[in-house]
Structures are given as C-alpha cells and as structure tokens.
Amino acid sequence: MTNMPSARSVVVSTAAWTIGALSSVGIGLVALSMIGTGFADRPLQPLAPNAVVTDSPDGPTPSTDTMSGQPTPSVGGANDHTVVTRGGTVIVRCVQSGVYMVGWSPAPGYRTDDLRRGPAATVAISFESTTREVSINVSCEANTAQPTIHDEAKSPLDH
Numbered sequence: 001m002t003n004m005p006s007a008r009s010v011v012v013s014t015a016a017w018t019i020g021a022l023s024s025v026g027i028g029l030v031a032l033s034m035i036g037t038g039f040a041d042r043p044l045q046p047l048a049p050n051a052v053v054t055d056s057p058d059g060p061t062p063s064t065d066t067m068s069g070q071p072t073p074s075v076g077g078a079n080d081h082t083v084v085t086r087g088g089t090v091i092v093r094c095v096q097s098g099v100y101m102v103g104w105s106p107a108p109g110y111r112t113d114d115l116r117r118g119p120a121a122t123v124a125i126s127f128e129s130t131t132r133e134v135s136i137n138v139s140c141e142a143n144t145a146q147p148t149i150h151d152e153a154k155s156p157l158d159h
Contacts, residue, residue, distance in 0.1 A: 079093050079094045079095070079143060080092070080093050080102060081093070081094070081138075081144070081145035083136055083138060083145065083147045083149070085107075085127070085134045085136060085149055085151065086107060086132070086134060086151060087106065087107055087110045087126075087127030087128070087129070087132065087133075087134030087136075087151070088104060088105055088106040088107045088110055088112070088125075088127040088134070089104065089105045089107075090103075090104045090125055090136055090138070090147075091103045091104070092123060092138045092140075092145050094140035094143045094144065094145060095119050095140075097118075097119040097120070098118060098119055098120050098121045098122070098139065098140060099118055099119065099120065099121070099122065099123050099138055099139055099140045099145065100117065100118040100119040100123065101115075101116075101117040101118055101123045101125065101138075104125055106127045107127065109129045109130075110127040110128060110129045110132075110134070111127070111128055111129075112125060112126070112127060113125075113126040113127070113128050113133075114126040114135070121139060122137050122138065122139045123137070123138050123139075124136065124137045124138075128154075130154070131153060131154055132151065132152065132153055132154060133150075133151075133152055133154055134149065134150070134151045134152075135149070135150040135152075136148070136149050
C-alpha cells in the first residue's frame with residue numbers, strides 16, 4: 001500500500017487553501033481602501049518633517065524648523081481648529097505669536113498652492129482644481145480661529 005492522499009482530502013485541502021487565499025486578498029483590499037480615511041477621525045495631514053511634541057507644565061513647547069529657523073509649534077494641541085472646504089481641509093493652531101498651520105489636505109482633484117504656514121498674524125493656503133480655486137486665510141482672536149474663505153470658479157483663461 002502506498003501513502004497516497006485520498007481524493008476527498010485533496011478536495012478539502014484545496015477548498016481550505018482557496019478560502020484562506022480569498023480571505024487574505026479581501027482583507028488586504030479593505031485595508032488598502034481605508035488608508036487615509038478609516039484609520040483616523042480626520043484626514044491625514046502633511047506635517048513638518050521635524051515636528052516634535054515636547055510637553056511642559058505650560059503646554060506644548062514649539063520646536064524649531066531647521067530649514068527656516070522659525071519656531072514650529074508641536075502637533076496635537078488643544079487649540080487646534082479645523083477648517084473644512086470643498087477644496088480641502090486645514091488644521092490651524094492659535095499660538096502666542098498668532099496662528100500656525102499644523103496641517104492641510106487637499107480634496108480629491110485639488111492641489112495646494114500659495115502656502116503661508118506661519119506662525120504669523122494670518123496664515124493662508126489655496127487649493128486649486130482645473131475649474132475652482134478655494135483660498136483660506138486664518139487669524140486668531142481670543143484663542144479662536146477666524147477663517148476667511150474665498151471659493152471661486154476659474155475663468156477659461158486661467159487654465
């Protein structure tokens with residue numbers, strides 16, 4: 001007698017392998033579809049490459065941007081304010097020197113233009129598509145963000 005697997009065990013093994021492979025592919029596709037949308041409460045935001053959170057008794061302490069030498073407030077503070085527009089989302093923080101743009105994310109079909117991140121009295125960003133431009137300026141008053149939004153259609157000459 002030889003130790004040949006029976007036809008039934010081959011069918012069961014093949015079915016089990018197929019179910020496992022399909023499950024793995026399905027889970028992988030779901031995970032990939034969630035990138036940037038399902039893992040956080042808000043969209044992912046680009047941050048400064050050297051943003052560092054340093055907590056002190058007085059709250060987050062700004063780090064320094066090595067490229068410009070400007071202070072770079074830390075991320076994740078209680079004074080963060082989110083501005084959502086059709087062109088994209090901006091997160092700003094009211095800081096002692098005015099306002100700082102912590103992060104931003106253009107909406108699908110838009111790109112970032114004219115970025116003034118701060119810290120400054122006013123920060124600004126534009127999100128542009130082929131047909132629209134959404135400009136956002138934000139200042140802080142009494143530790144509350146005060147956004148001004150201009151949402152305009154582009155003329156055919158702007159293309």
